[in-house]
Amino acid sequence: MNAKAVPVLMYHHVAPRPGLVTVKPQTFAAHMERLARAGYTTLTADRFLAWMQGRVDVPHKSVLVTFDDGYLDNYVHAYPTLKRFGLHAVVFLVTGWIGDGPVRPNADGNEDLPDLPSHKACKQAIAEDRADDAMLRWSEIELMESDGTIEFHSHTHTHVRWDELHANASTRLDALRHDLAQSRDTLRQRLGRESRHLCWPWGHYDTGYQTLAREFGFDAQYTVERGLNLPGDDPLHIKRIDTKERPAGWLARQLFTYRSPRLGRTYLALRGR
Numbered sequence: 001m002n003a004k005a006v007p008v009l010m011y012h013h014v015a016p017r018p019g020l021v022t023v024k025p026q027t028f029a030a031h032m033e034r035l036a037r038a039g040y041t042t043l044t045a046d047r048f049l050a051w052m053q054g055r056v057d058v059p060h061k062s063v064l065v066t067f068d069d070g071y072l073d074n075y076v077h078a079y080p081t082l083k084r085f086g087l088h089a090v091v092f093l094v095t096g097w098i099g100d101g102p103v104r105p106n107a108d109g110n111e112d113l114p115d116l117p118s119h120k121a122c123k124q125a126i127a128e129d130r131a132d133d134a135m136l137r138w139s140e141i142e143l144m145e146s147d148g149t150i151e152f153h154s155h156t157h158t159h160v161r162w163d164e165l166h167a168n169a170s171t172r173l174d175a176l177r178h179d180l181a182q183s184r185d186t187l188r189q190r191l192g193r194e195s196r197h198l199c200w201p202w203g204h205y206d207t208g209y210q211t212l213a214r215e216f217g218f219d220a221q222y223t224v225e226r227g228l229n230l231p232g233d234d235p236l237h238i239k240r241i242d243t244k245e246r247p248a249g250w251l252a253r254q255l256f257t258y259r260s261p262r263l264g265r266t267y268l269a270l271r272g273r
């Protein structure tokens with residue numbers, strides 16, 4: 001039976017230090033175990049897009065698991081967990097923050113794990129030109145893609161608020177154009193393929209941004225708006241569910257709600273959306 005609605009989950013950090021956009025490794029493992037045990041299919045981004053466009057059917061219980069920014073902890077903790085349960089996820093990379101160097105230890109091995117800064121400390125590291133302390137490396141990204149566990153797409157090259165940097169609309173769009181070209185070209189060079197999937201930084205975009213991003217081949221654009229994704233919906237407005245440091249039962253209820261158009265609509269109406 002084809003899915004009536006497909007929930008898209010949004011994670012940022014999977015790390016021991018607590019934070020608003022951080023899920024602890026054991027909580028993430030509980031979330032993924034629940035997905036696997038409940039029989040969810042974790043889609044690839046292209047299959048999800050094809051389903052939204054009404055071109056393919058996907059199983060009744062389907063979900064898209066996404067991560068924003070591309071933090072080192074995604075490799076250290078999320079990747080081994082996803083692999084263990086045979087699940088698939090998507091990471092939206094800020095391509096300008098990713099560096100080079102050898103693959104670091106992760107929770108799959110017995111070596112000491114790298115220090116994983118808090119979300120705030122990650123921001124600080126990026127601001128001080130020490131992004132490598134906080135973010136993934138291309139070697140780690142290649143490894144995670146090579147076994148099909150995680151695929152990587154764009155979260156722009158610089159993750160800035162162009163509206164705050166440029167009051168003039170045409171200057172703003174020029175800056176965004178430059179950024180999207182860099183992000184697209186970096187993914188093309190590093191991963192040897194095109195990406196059609198873009199996640200907007202800070203959840204900020206307008207129709208001008210969307211049109212421009214489409215010109216760069218980003219046919220699927222992801223927001224931070226909570227809601228239902230139905231076949232035939234506009235793939236430039238993909239809705240996501242922000243995950244929290246909550247038990248697997250909470251996640252199961254979210255998925256149950258957002259894979260039912262009727263329940264999802266009722267729930268969103270109650271929340272005033």
Ligand SMILES: [Zn+2]
Binds near residue numbers: 068
């Ligand atoms: Zn972000």
